[in-house]
Amino acid sequence: MSAPEVVATYLVESYLPLEDAAEVxxxxxxxxxxxxxxxxxxxLRRRFAARVVSVDELPPADLTHDLPxxxxxxxxxxxxxxxxxxxxxxxxxxxxxNLLAAVxxxxxxxxxxxxxxxxxxxxxxxxxxxxxxxxxGVSGTRxxxxxxxxxxxxxxxxxxxxxxxxxxxxVVRELAEAGIDFIKDDELMGNPPHSxxxxxxAVVSEELDKVAARTGRRPMYAFNITDDLDRMAVNHxxxxxxxxxxxxxxVNLVGLAGLAWLRQRCxxxxxxxxxxxxxxxxxxxxxxxxxxxxxxxRLAGADHLHTNGLSNKFYETDDEVLxxxxxxxxxxxxxxxxxxxxxxxxxxxxxLSSGQTPGLAPETYRRxxxxxxxVLAGGGIHGHPAGPAAGVTAMRAAWHCxxxxxxxxxxxxxxxxxxxxxETFGFPHA
Amino acid sequence: MSAPEVVATYLVESYLPLEDAAEVxxxxxxxxxxxxxxxxxxxLRRRFAARVVSVDELPPADLTHDLPxxxxxxxxxxxxxxxxxxxxxxxxxxxxxNLLAAVxxxxxxxxxxxxxxxxxxxxxxxxxxxxxxxxxGVSGTRxxxxxxxxxxxxxxxxxxxxxxxxxxxxVVRELAEAGIDFIKDDELMGNPPHSxxxxxxAVVSEELDKVAARTGRRPMYAFNITDDLDRMAVNHxxxxxxxxxxxxxxVNLVGLAGLAWLRQRCxxxxxxxxxxxxxxxxxxxxxxxxxxxxxxxRLAGADHLHTNGLSNKFYETDDEVLxxxxxxxxxxxxxxxxxxxxxxxxxxxxxLSSGQTPGLAPETYRRxxxxxxxVLAGGGIHGHPAGPAAGVTAMRAAWHCxxxxxxxxxxxxxxxxxxxxxETFGFPHA
Numbered sequence: 001m002s003a004p005e006v007v008a009t010y011l012v013e014s015y016l017p018l019e020d021a022a023e024v025x026x027x028x029x030x031x032x033x034x035x036x037x038x039x040x041x042x043x044l045r046r047r048f049a050a051r052v053v054s055v056d057e058l059p060p061a062d063l064t065h066d067l068p069x070x071x072x073x074x075x076x077x078x079x080x081x082x083x084x085x086x087x088x089x090x091x092x093x094x095x096x097x098n099l100l101a102a103v104x105x106x107x108x109x110x111x112x113x114x115x116x117x118x119x120x121x122x123x124x125x126x127x128x129x130x131x132x133x134x135x136x137g138v139s140g141t142r143x144x145x146x147x148x149x150x151x152x153x154x155x156x157x158x159x160x161x162x163x164x165x166x167x168x169x170x171v172v173r174e175l176a177e178a179g180i181d182f183i184k185d186d187e188l189m190g191n192p193p194h195s196x197x198x199x200x201x202a203v204v205s206e207e208l209d210k211v212a213a214r215t216g217r218r219p220m221y222a223f224n225i226t227d228d229l230d231r232m233a234v235n236h237x238x239x240x241x242x243x244x245x246x247x248x249x250x251v252n253l254v255g256l257a258g259l260a261w262l263r264q265r266c267x268x269x270x271x272x273x274x275x276x277x278x279x280x281x282x283x284x285x286x287x288x289x290x291x292x293x294x295x296x297x298r299l300a301g302a303d304h305l306h307t308n309g310l311s312n313k314f315y316e317t318d319d320e321v322l323x324x325x326x327x328x329x330x331x332x333x334x335x336x337x338x339x340x341x342x343x344x345x346x347x348x349x350x351x352l353s354s355g356q357t358p359g360l361a362p363e364t365y366r367r368x369x370x371x372x373x374x375v376l377a378g379g380g381i382h383g384h385p386a387g388p389a390a391g392v393t394a395m396r397a398a399w400h401c402x403x404x405x406x407x408x409x410x411x412x413x414x415x416x417x418x419x420x421x422x423e424t425f426g427f428p429h430a
Numbered sequence: 431m432s433a434p435e436v437v438a439t440y441l442v443e444s445y446l447p448l449e450d451a452a453e454v455x456x457x458x459x460x461x462x463x464x465x466x467x468x469x470x471x472x473x474l475r476r477r478f479a480a481r482v483v484s485v486d487e488l489p490p491a492d493l494t495h496d497l498p499x500x501x502x503x504x505x506x507x508x509x510x511x512x513x514x515x516x517x518x519x520x521x522x523x524x525x526x527x528n529l530l531a532a533v534x535x536x537x538x539x540x541x542x543x544x545x546x547x548x549x550x551x552x553x554x555x556x557x558x559x560x561x562x563x564x565x566x567g568v569s570g571t572r573x574x575x576x577x578x579x580x581x582x583x584x585x586x587x588x589x590x591x592x593x594x595x596x597x598x599x600x601v602v603r604e605l606a607e608a609g610i611d612f613i614k615d616d617e618l619m620g621n622p623p624h625s626x627x628x629x630x631x632a633v634v635s636e637e638l639d640k641v642a643a644r645t646g647r648r649p650m651y652a653f654n655i656t657d658d659l660d661r662m663a664v665n666h667x668x669x670x671x672x673x674x675x676x677x678x679x680x681v682n683l684v685g686l687a688g689l690a691w692l693r694q695r696c697x698x699x700x701x702x703x704x705x706x707x708x709x710x711x712x713x714x715x716x717x718x719x720x721x722x723x724x725x726x727x728r729l730a731g732a733d734h735l736h737t738n739g740l741s742n743k744f745y746e747t748d749d750e751v752l753x754x755x756x757x758x759x760x761x762x763x764x765x766x767x768x769x770x771x772x773x774x775x776x777x778x779x780x781x782l783s784s785g786q787t788p789g790l791a792p793e794t795y796r797r798x799x800x801x802x803x804x805v806l807a808g809g810g811i812h813g814h815p816a817g818p819a820a821g822v823t824a825m826r827a828a829w830h831c832x833x834x835x836x837x838x839x840x841x842x843x844x845x846x847x848x849x850x851x852x853e854t855f856g857f858p859h860a
Contacts (some may be wrong), residue, residue, distance in 0.1 A: 194477075275655065283497065
């Protein structure tokens, strides 16, 4: 049996032959330095050198351009390819931070590369032994919500920040009474002086308890517990002790290691927000692709993970968003049957948000072909001309149509909330 | 007295008028959403909306290009400018992760922007009350090393990974006997199965103790304790209990929040490695500049911080490196006298590394005009033809010449270690 290894897949651009560029990465990220040094024996290299597994040249891309400092070679054209490099697990052990040092450390700074992007990671099962992953996932979230099927429907409290706590109470009451499944804090709303988390938790919990007592269904509220780590743990306990059923964490802002640390202490589903992801995804020739990043966030324990939504207000195309949704739905350890995983199946719920409105439901369902989605409409619910409750009704009706193959315009003729929503927000994909 | 605020400085590129692009950022990162929502009152906006402080148009840059998804406007040219935006501290409180949500969250994904980079941050003193910053800094490091003046000279254990512990012993002994100030693990060497940290700590400490007993001077060894956070704390204790005097942390791999968390428990100087910084610094039109990032790393507690060195093997130019060194040397709270800071002066030691050799000493000293530097030569010491001890001698002699205005070639005529080094590695700046 061969020793366990991590295989990292990169998009590489270089004026060197791609095979040489791949060897530069493998050398820098394992046994190499810029000169030959004593004690770097053949035996040492055999055991510890990273190994180029494959190099597949790709056609040149329109959008790419040289990264600063890229070494040009007279007469050589820039080549672009998909490169797979294998690192022995023995080089770093099953540790997320130390894995990153090898697969995503200094290599972004190499002059030999005109473009470098980490696309994907294949991880050995040793990581599953250290990281239990999502504690609730899709099925656990559905159980807590008593929604065994259908799309899960949520919203973000708006305005993002500054809402007095007694107004928050009214917003939450209205949304909960309208039958929403999920409400979350904005990522900008943590535990600020003007609206301490403890006050928000107290007021929101009171309202949710009242609704639960009357309807038997308690919406999930994802309190943003993002903070310095010790404070984040205190925030978690505060939510748990008040009967809360979800915490939200901005994964990049506390770090993957911070998320994994929380997971060890966490008793609630973790709603993973992706704020700041754009800083390493948006430059086409540099960075870390969402596919690779989302695997690490799931391993670290994200039960829900933001993927962006169709027709969003941000830069990503629908195809890119669909690729992210698919990534989150894939098995984390591809060659391993879920039943042989040491703990969880690493099932994470994709969260679609940004610019979501009822008119997007048919296209979203057609292209994802699943209801295992948490669809968040912020402005699309709060901006409904008849208020947030009508916004919830319209979203629910739109998704009912989408899933049951009913024409949304026909339904809108007898559903004024839906009609108003479609008139206000339109059909981005019509 | 006005309420405390954070001022973030951005490089913005857009086809919108720059003032409009600045308002999009301010809106998205404080009170806005894509439609007007109930309860977003004028009073709420007055208290919580981020405010555009200044917009200074810059000439177009050669290297930049549109980020994907950037909205083009027919007839409009792309504009580029330096934009300062003020965020009330009350929006998030003095919390690093929550600060990031506002100044470095979703904004990188905005379609209205063809380029967006966080350049700098001016922080209010409230952050100093929460974050004590570096515990040792330049002066504390000098005290531990008994080197009140002169450049501090260090190296990285090479080969990067895979060295058997008994060979590590020999390397450390040789370096310590040659009078080196500082030795560090490679960032690729954490606590892997093939070379457990505990074994390395035991062997290295034994050798350093022997040298200290004989010479009265104990070199500082920065053990790489980067790991999952609870393990990182255990690693720290292991180093401390063995009499170690430094720990190394890859700041991006454990996160700024992870570093701040460690700082609260840490009794040793923290050597801050910058692996993975390139992922957010190298694309000219996207990301977070080293100037902004280094402030956060210092606040979080980095006693030493890697800045790269002149003539390095990575992509940065000498001017960029010098800008990074200067950034680390600046006061962290610019308008505040060090004596009125609640705890430390936030003094961090710049660490120059990558491709450093004796021939670079004169130019490095000429351009930095300081010896408050930790200069690390990896290959430049281990690759010396007469071995690492000669490598240390040559580096020390070269810096002596540089600081004392002596001609390095003249000195080399009577110093064979220096002569061999210059013959091997040359004068990158001659």
